[in-house]
Amino acid sequence: MSVSVSASGYAVLAEGVVKRYKEKRQKGQGQKGQGKQGGDGGKRALDGFDLAVRPGTVHGLLGPNGAGKTTAVRVLATLLRYDAGRAEVAGLDVAREPRRVRSRIGLTGQYAAVDEGLTGRQNLEMFGRLFHLGNRRARQRAGELLEQFDLTEAADRAAREYSGGMRRRLDLASSMILQPDVLFLDEPTTGLDPRGRGEVWEAVRALVAGGTTVLLTTQYLEEADRLASHITVIDRGRAIADDTPDALKNRVGGDRIEVVADDPGDLDAV
Template identity: 60%
Template sequence: MKSVIADNLVKTYNKGNVKALDGLSLDVEEGTVLSVLGPNGAGKTTTVRILATLLTPNSGSATVGGIDVIKHPEKVRQIIGLSGQYAAVDETLTGWDNLVMFGRLYHLNKKAAIKRADELLERFSLTDSAKRPIKTYSGGMRRRLDLAASLIVQPKVLFLDEPTTGLDPRGRQEMWGVIEELVKGGVTLLLTTQYLEEADQLADDIVVIDHGKVIARGTSDALKREVGGERLEVVVDHADISKTLEIVARVSGNKASLDEGLRRISAPVSTGSMALMEVLRSMDSEGIHALDVGLKRPSLDDVFMSLTGHAAEVEEVK
């Protein structure tokens, strides 16, 4: 069963001169995680805002939990949670006060709101700072509190827009654990992220969008296979870059790319270790010493660059 369906969504700004979504369609199977990836300005946040009833599309349709987001937004809001790019909390209140307030806004009685606030503060390791004003919280603490607020009513569908922005590696791992626990409990999740390893870790399915359109969809492994087989990578001194580029391109039969900062030259190869050995022999005959060399499987970064020609970045809010 599809918990989320978006069909041919179009959203324009500036009197139609800027098209944020251009016929975007996607769906999310109940109890799964769909990760939406795309470069800056691709339309990720706009998609989330339409599905969460915060924006109305110019055309197209969408349902969440079988409910039309345009005709019955109030019913959609009863079954969803949303954590946006920026923490939606009151900085003058304490963390505890914020969660109790959110509980009351969701029509919990005072006792139930306090109980739920205490549960969520413990779950997100915020109990010790519960009575401190939000303005004293770090960025990571605010992110955790914001996600906690989106879980007040235990939603059936959860929209997370860049949920781990500002978290350190430990905080990100903790957040991943919470997300995985929610999905195991039956929550359907649509996730946008700038961290490709996050999609790799959490997503059952991945959608790549660019210029407001879906340009690819599949599992992480399937998308990586589309890029090709293994990639050969060689790191050399600056003086040897030009000649090494020629060698890698000739042996691989593909255009070699260069990361100038890392002095790393790479190209997709179909013959794996055979290509690696041939490159090393050719470099040796030219008197070139490899500082580092190896083969690796394509990453989601490679998929991104191959499909969009851009790196993944945080999307600006419209």
Template identity: 75%
Template sequence: MPLAISAEGVTKTRGATRALDGFDLEVPTGTVHGLLGPNGAGKTTAVRILTTLLGPDGGRAEVAGFDVLRDAARVRTRIGLLGQYAALDEVLGGRQNLEMFGRLYRLGARAARARADELLARFALTDVAERAVTTYSGGMRRRLDLAASLIQAPEVLFLDEPTTGLDPRGRTEVWEAVRELVAGGTTVLLTTQYLEEADRLADTISVVDHGRVIARGTPTELKSRLGGDRIDVVVREPLDLSAAATILAGVGNGNPEVRADERRVGIAITDRVSALTATVRALHDAGIEAEDIALRRPTLDEVFLTITGVRRDERPVEHAHGSRRAGRPDTGDAKEAAA
């Protein structure tokens, strides 16, 4: 498949920090690619370079077939960017916001109005189009923000932590909107701290740490690095945890993972049926009462911790500065264009 995004050996130093250190990326056209990594790993810096808001110190990067340095203006006309924070005028209504962005992107009044109506219908916002954005729910605001990033019908859409701060219903609404976009042929690069989000949306994932990609693959391929299926046992009595761990060590692969605060012990297994049968029998014979026994696939949280060696909340937050949208040839930000 042709590549919508490619980067090779990209470097970027910000002050004393090496934000990107040989960053590589390939995203086929018409797919969703997730960027995962600890806070401060370089995800937002990579997005800012790929959207021409920040110049790299070294390496090369192309988006929609154009170099982000030599052909920055052409790149901007082919991309949309939804940043971590909404960039809407909350006093205006939804329709007014979209028409305003349409005019900033140099659409005529009639064309801006028509595009606003189309996007309001697409994101199920027509009924609230005249209401001030300040009255919108979190999910509605984010859908309107996403609609604004599509004014120019971009080939490539960058979503930088698009559901931060949303409740489960709001996240689901945004996920559904993203799926519809991809079904229509849009390529999406997604950075997120919600590993469930990457698991549900991304076709492929790159794990970023210390400014470079340290693992890549489909969600299933990354999970398989932890040994396939797992078995979890929750014991009723905390004092039985050690004995339960010994039992699981005999039916699984590697060392059991013990979570004392949850009274839970788990381990990777090879044969689901035989491991479950052996575990139930051994617990019964040892007189250990289990509140729950479950077979499951590894989670991306476990993959994340295993690959990076840190928990997601152990790094300082990497802040996104500046733009949340691109599209106009001579700027990476619609609001800057209006100034």
């Protein structure tokens, strides 16, 4: 797969992005009680957010609840309009070319969006038809994805019978119907047991090996460490750190060895 990139060489690029949400005011409150940027029209969920994702990699977006991770994904996926700054995905301007951006991306949210009354195969065929592939191509693409995500044996079982990890893999497969250049994964392993998380991780690695660029939001340091070649840490709508997992861990601190002497008289020698 050839991944579209911006002139800067990045598959995803955000520079100084601002997204404001208007806050509800209680009766009689007036202008008091607005968010930290109350004077400019509401609370800033993104407050000058910067991000640069290299093509063909997993880039982790790490931060606590409320840090702005999901807002960043929704902005980059054209689901929210931002108020200031600049953003490009797959070489396209998010604000000026949202329809073209949507044709190049996939999005998987925090919870699996599959119809549990349908089989895995029927789910994928349905998504294919929704993407205007036509019945024949939708069936063909469903078969390809079932094999790619190791779901062939369960293809004709109802999705309600799938384990959490299998439902997640089916959800990932549905986001790959159009073979997107960039895939946004918003906390994809929330609520999964260790086995389910491992299944999703393997599926993500396979996608990247095929050339897809993945932006992964997560609260789990272990998940970002296992999957991402680069991590951006976000807090209060700003990127506060950006580096490789090893470099970020070294910044926090190295290893410490604790030695206990049996005899206090041996302390100098120890």
